[in-house]
Amino acid sequence: MVPAEPIVDIRGLRKRFGSNEVLRGIDLAVAPGEVVAIIGRSGSGKSTLLRCINGLESPDAGTLAIEGRPMRLDDPRAMRDLRQRVGMIFQSFNLFPHLDVGHNIMLAPGLVKGRRGAQGEARARQLLARVGLDDKFEAMPAQLSGGQQQRVAIARALAMEPQVLLCDEITSALDPELVAEVLAVVEMLASEGMTLLMVTHEMRFARKVADRVVFMHEGAIHETGPASELFTRPQTTELRQFLAALD
């Protein structure tokens, strides 16, 4: 089998905040349709790595390409194009509190893709149905549970029809009983062939859904491999300690 061209291609990525070097040379290539779980202690650079991929953080060194096209942070048109192909879901949902659920989903497609009116609304309703919230079109975000808000956030990201979805600890702010409903949606996306990069603390979920697990430690990729191997036969002491601390 000829390996497909990577959809996300990161080489030598470095990022520092002041004197703190958060990313110390990251190399990571993600194939289309691949599901990559990024694990590691807090402060290991997982979220920063994810935020670099859609340009929310600007790297200090290294290159980053999406579908073969290098990222150009100084070119607003290139960034608008890139961000349509790379969606993101956040730990704190970040729904727009002044808009109802329907308009949260329709805002960006209307502005960016010119998809307005009945067409935009039909698409938004369709996406809401996919995340199991067909009856919440007119609800305000504050009226929803955390799990429902996060599912709306997923529908909102999907409305831009991204090829890659970045999930930044998307269940960490949820009450335990609400985690499953969000993970079920992510699992559905994974089974449909969406390329997913997710920073997560849900090890059981990572093991079940991820094709590959990346363990980050002190700003570098410390160990990586298929979920089944990485969790059962960790090669480095750091990963062993990390996994042991979770049990």
Add this chain to the structure above:
Amino acid sequence: MVEFTLWDILRNLLLAARWTVALSLIAFVAGGALGLLLVLARTLPAGAVGRWAGRCVALHVEVFQGTPLLMQLFLAYFGLALLGLEVSAWLAAALALTLHASAFLAEIWRGCIEAVPRGQWDAAASLALTRSEQLRRVIAPQALRIAIAPTVGFLVQVIKGTALASVIGFIELAKAGTMITNATFRPFAVYACVAAIYFAMCYPVSAFSRRLERRLNGAR
């Protein structure tokens, strides 16, 4: 000696109060427009232009927040005259109050924009909105809600601040009070009326501000 009735006093004060209202409105509207430009300049993305603009706005705000309004009025009136510009008390007062209000409003509104969580910018950016779309469609509507109460509150400060324009000879409510006192020798009655008129102008504004605040908090 001419006898002045309370109605004579009140009538003349009310006529002068028109100028207080006019000066307040000009300071607030022009100051608001300038303040909006300043706050927009301050939210420019951090580039060479953005940094430079940000510094200029910060300096403007520091100068006008860090000096008494009284000095600003003197400087506008006598300072411009020194430069050879003959300005009326009316124009000098309007100019000083406008600049004064712009600095305070810019700072109030900047605080309101910063009160919108960082994650809102992130979410809007990740959905491919441009910087100006992020600001107009996501940040501004939320900042506006936060801004209404302190902005209307500041309007009350502006109304009372116009009293200082009397020192450069502009005849508004406070100055008219002094002049009428000199004619009637009834300072207590006159100044009580002056205070009552200021109160009648400011109270509805602050009551309105409180009501808006309650309603917006309730709707959240």
